[in-house]
Amino acid sequence: MGFGALYLLACSGALVELYRLTCSSAPSQPSHGEARFLKIYLLTMTVLAWAAVLTGAYVVYPWYRAVPPPGTTDLALFPQRLLMSSPTTIGWHSLGMEWKEHVAWFAPISITMVAAVFIRYGQSLSNHRQLRAAVLGFATASFLAAGIAGFFGAMIDKAAPVQGGHAIQLTMGAEK
Amino acid sequence: MTNGSGAAAILSAGIGAFVLAVVALAADNSAALKSMLTFYKPTGPLSGVTTTSILVWLVTWAILEWRWAKKSVALGRVSILAFTLLALSFLLTFPPIADLF
Numbered sequence: 001m002g003f004g005a006l007y008l009l010a011c012s013g014a015l016v017e018l019y020r021l022t023c024s025s026a027p028s029q030p031s032h033g034e035a036r037f038l039k040i041y042l043l044t045m046t047v048l049a050w051a052a053v054l055t056g057a058y059v060v061y062p063w064y065r066a067v068p069p070p071g072t073t074d075l076a077l078f079p080q081r082l083l084m085s086s087p088t089t090i091g092w093h094s095l096g097m098e099w100k101e102h103v104a105w106f107a108p109i110s111i112t113m114v115a116a117v118f119i120r121y122g123q124s125l126s127n128h129r130q131l132r133a134a135v136l137g138f139a140t141a142s143f144l145a146a147g148i149a150g151f152f153g154a155m156i157d158k159a160a161p162v163q164g165g166h167a168i169q170l171t172m173g174a175e176k
Numbered sequence: 177m178t179n180g181s182g183a184a185a186i187l188s189a190g191i192g193a194f195v196l197a198v199v200a201l202a203a204d205n206s207a208a209l210k211s212m213l214t215f216y217k218p219t220g221p222l223s224g225v226t227t228t229s230i231l232v233w234l235v236t237w238a239i240l241e242w243r244w245a246k247k248s249v250a251l252g253r254v255s256i257l258a259f260t261l262l263a264l265s266f267l268l269t270f271p272p273i274a275d276l277f
Contacts, residue, residue, distance in 0.1 A: 057226065062218030095271050102200045102269040105226055106193045106262070109233060113189035117182045124177050130251040131182040134258070138189060141262055 003052035004150050007107065010045045011143040017041075018114075018139050021125070022132040029126040039122070042115035049108035049146070056104065056153075063162045064097070079160035092159050096152035104149035110142035180244030183254045188240055190258030190265075192233025197268035200225045201277055 017038060021030065030038065068078045075082040083093040114135050118125065125132055203210045203221045213224025267273050 053226075057219055057222055058216065061222065065218075065220060098271045098274075099269055101222055102196065102225070103266065105196055105229070106265060109189050109192050109196075109230075110262075113185045117185050120181050120185075121177065127177075128179055128182065128251075130255060131179055131186075134182070134186045134251070134255045137255075137259060138186065138262070141266075145266075 003048050003055060004104075004146060004153065007045060007048040007052055008143070008146050008150055010041070010048060011111075011139070011146060014038075014041060014045060014114075015136075015139055015143060018132075018136045022129075022136045029123050032123070035118075035122045039115070039119050042111070042118050046108065046112050046115045049111050049142070052146075053104050053108055056149075057101070060162055061101065064156075079156070079162050082160045083156070089159050092152075092156050096156050100149045100152040100156075103145050106145035107142045107149070110138040110145070114139045114142070178244075178246060178248045179251050180247040180249050181241060183249045183251050184237060184240035184244045186251075186258045187254050188233055188237035190261035191236050192229055193265035194261040194268075195232045196225065196229035197265040199228055201268055201274055204274065205277065 063079070065080045066078050068075060068081055072078070075085055080093055080097070083089045083097075117131065117135050121128065121131065125135075199213070203213050203225055210221045213221040213228065215227055216223040
């Protein structure tokens with residue numbers, strides 16, 4: 001969630017800069033320093049986006065979908081089953097998590113493309129209007145995908161916090 | 177500099193997202209495929225769906241880059257196709273729409 005939040009914050013900055021390069025009334029060629037800064041910025045975003053989906057899928061998601069042993073009545077440590085156990089919360093799984101677990105991956109795919117194009121073209125991107133527009137469009141899609149995933153992640157965690165089984169506890173308050 | 181490299185990156189990203197949506201949909205509707213795509217049991221079929229899609233995306237990107245790197249292509253049409261695929265990907269992963277299939 002930390003990587004995703006950082007990514008969303010970074011996305012807003014990148015969108016403003018890409019919009020300025022693409023849609024301002026007089027699109028200007030970025031200076032060498034500006035282009036270098038934006039390349040590093042987009043590369044950092046790419047790393048954040050991949051870190052967010054990989055940790056989400058391989059660290060947090062296994063906790064979320066853990067199957068309780070037969071006879072378990074307290075589902076507090078089994079978020080997916082806890083959400084599915086009530087008609088008032090099942091939507092967070094069947095709509096929220098089902099969408100989030102797939103749509104989130106569009107963010108790293110899109111921003112990797114954006115970074116690759118910017119690194120490849122650099123200052124000469126100012127000579128390719130359609131390419132700039134497509135890059136801005138994919139950056140916006142990446143922001144949208146990360147926003148959807150972030151929103152549902154936060155809301156699901158409010159309804160059924162992922163605690164991580166018996167060995168790793170992220171929240172201890174309930175046990176004191 | 178030609179626009180071929182950029183077009184290859186844009187189209188392959190659209191294809192990668194679309195493949196992810198289609199494979200996820202297929203896995204949701206087939207127990208055999210779901211089992212086949214469970215590369216890492218704790219994560220379930222999501223591990224196979226995403227790994228397969230990422231591989232398809234990267235291979236497609238490499239092939240298009242190889243074919244288009246030194247060419248100028250009709251970027252308008254390529255962009256429309258890529259954005260259509262991306263929009264379909266968002267829709268196909270949205271559960272109320274995915275459940276129609």
